[in-house]
Amino acid sequence: MNAPSPNGKPRLAISACLTGLNVRYNAGHKASSLCLDLLDKHFDWVPLCPEVAIGLGTPREPIRLVGDPEHPAVTGTRNSTTDLAGPLRAYGQQMAGELDDICGYIFMQKSPSCGLERVKVYQEDGHPAHHGRGVYAAAFCALRPDLPVEEEGRLHDPVLRENFIARVYAYADWQQQLRQGLSRSALIRFHARYKYLLMAHNPQAYRTLGRLLGNMRRDDDPQQLGPRYFSQLMQALRRCASRGTHGNVLQHLSGYLRNDLGQGDKAELQQVIGQYQRGVVPLVVPLTLLKHHLRCHPDPYLLQQAYLQPHPEDLGLRNAI
Template identity: 70%
Template sequence: MPASSFAAKPKIAVSACLTGAEVRYNGGHKASRLCNEVLGEYFDLVPVCPEVAIGLGVPRAPIRLVGDPAAPRAVGSRDPAQDLSAPLQAYGERMAAELDAICGYIFMHKSPSCALERAKVYQANGYPAREGARGLYAAAFCRLRPDLPVEEDGRLCDPVLRENFITRVYAYAQWQHLLADGLSRGALIAFHARYKYQLMANNPREYRTLGKLLGSMTRDDAPEVIGPRYFSQLMQALRRCASRGNHSNVLLHLSGYLRDVLCDEDRREVRQLIDQYQAGVVPLVVPLTLLKHHLRSHPDPYVLQQVYLQPHPERLGLRNAI
């Protein structure tokens, strides 16, 4: 992806406490260094606190989930008669419509309103059920925005999950740009072509499925009909984290474009670094950097358009740790 693709900052919604806003029940915050010092340089962060938005004060008595983990209710921990389920769900539905310009969302983990998974659901005996649940606001929001990249702050400490999430955010942003420019048959096919190797890394099977979907388009098929279906499948495919084996396979495919222009020594060096990456000796950035160096000297227009070579700003260093 060319550097110009990163000129505009995509918008990411973030649980407000992660930005340092003192909106938690105890009057505190959960400021995230990743959000504020790293991602804040590349994204416009949109803070949201559903509990404050529905009228709860700061500080306030905490709320918790109770009942059936498959369909919990949110109630006051000190006053179980205070049922906040409907307001939280309604606000989630409202924000799903209003935050139409965001390209991702980072939720606060363990929160009865914002957690994506494993929020405690308390039972009549006072103990939480074995199964956790999604926070009620997050559940309502995500139900209406199933294609939007979402993640919890705690999971973003994992470098593989972090790189995957940011890759999806930029894919979402690129799709929005495509829609703004006008979705044509040619633009849709070109978009898929740019994502060929990224899809091969994340989900080779879905790469073939999506290719067949576009290949089956007829002149009578409107891009406005095929496009949303394609994009939904694309975003689901990208949710699967790329394995070391799939990355290695993609690197070998890319090196194949250089086979006839590199000397034997350079080819051996490329293969050695790919093998070292697959063995876990070096991070992905090492063989990838060498390939990009050779591609600058021996440019191939098809390869240079591949999102896989630069799915996010290089300065984020996301591939230095995977």
């Protein structure tokens, strides 16, 4: 496994056109202000364009998916005699193996090579179905099912954006754990840090993974159990947390402080949690108050929780959810 980038930032693969590179069929780009302005400070980008990589020039004839949405061909919009699905699929498989130091991937939406969902697949009558997937992206993701992936367009939704970035940092944390080595105690400590983040995203998986590690026998090999645990964790974190599940976690965390806070502080904390659950204030408000009380009354177990800061605060990702 490769080491992280020298500056410590997680590395993200990204469709090259989103970084402003002129690699599209019309020799243009689709520069993403969200990626280049909001996220650029926190990540190192690995720009990739599969269409250029397989030898298509710029400018070039646009390509599209045709035929079976599950196994489409990829042809030019004017010249349909050459199927590019094979080369795109092979490049996706190649990159899935080579990019072993990335912690996530941001794809260009609606692209016949890179789109993750709802890509048009044209039928014999000339009409498109809208449930295809880019051939390169499909091949890549099939070999990297645990890697956080998302389309740039969906990242403009604050809930989806926060969910994706939280998964990226969890993935990076696991890679760091692998570099340090897996052991029974390391697995238990890792899970302890992610307990409440997992509870917020997927209460059922929270219980399932707790049992998985709780039933770990002395002769169980952490090198085998660890990847199984992490795969289930990453699948669980794909579910977006709701106000209800966030509220439940906030109540659990506030319970640790019940012997430290006076009646006034307890009442204020409950009021703010209630306001969040009713949609009056964003998540950052009760979290800020909770962190204030934790600074005054430190609890080692709570202070290690990834839930309290799953990503850098200056990204402001919890200000709008």
